Amino acid sequence: MASPEAVKFLKKTPLFSQFSEKELEALFSTAKVREFEAGSTxxxxxxxxxxxxxxxxxxxxxxxxxxxxxxxxxxxxxFGEMALILDAPRSADVVATQKTKCLMITRWELRSIISSYPDVALKMMGELARRLSATNQALKE
Known part of the structure; x- marks a missing residue:
C-alpha cells in the first residue's frame, strides 16, 4: 500500500488529480522509483x-x-506520457540536470491498472487532451 504522503503527492499532480485514493494506491504499488545522476540521459x-x-x-x-x-x-x-499510448519512437532527449528521482510506470503496468479501474483511462485522457490543447495554443502565439 502506498504511503499517505505518496498518495497526496500524486493527487497534486495534474495527470492524477482526478484519481480516487484506491486508483492512486494501485498506480503507486506498480510504479518504480528510479534515480538519475546529473548529466544522465x-x-x-x-x-x-x-x-x-x-x-x-x-x-x-x-x-x-x-x-x-x-x-x-x-x-x-x-514526461514520456505518449509512450503509454503510442508505440512510437521517443521524440526528444530527456536529461537530468541535477540528481533526480522519478516515479516510472510502464505501459503494461498501466494497462493492468486500467483493466481493474477502467475510469483511469478516461481521467488520463482528459488531462492529456488539456495538455495538448495548451501546447497547440502556445504554438499559435
Missing part, C-alpha cells in the same frame, strides 16, 4: 517507446531536441 530521441512514463519526484530534467532545450521540468512535472 533518461530518455533518448529515436529510441523505441520502451519503458513508459516518468513523474519527477525530486530534481530537474531538460527536454532537448538536438542542442535546443524545449522544456525544463521539475517536481510534479512528467
Amino acid at each position: 533518461i530518455v533518448r530521441e529515436g529510441d523505441p517507446a520502451g519503458v513508459g512514463f516518468y513523474l519527477v519526484l525530486d530534481g530537474q530534467v531538460e527536454v532537448r531536441k538536438g542542442q535546443k532545450v524545449l522544456a525544463k521540468l521539475s517536481v510534479g512535472d512528467y
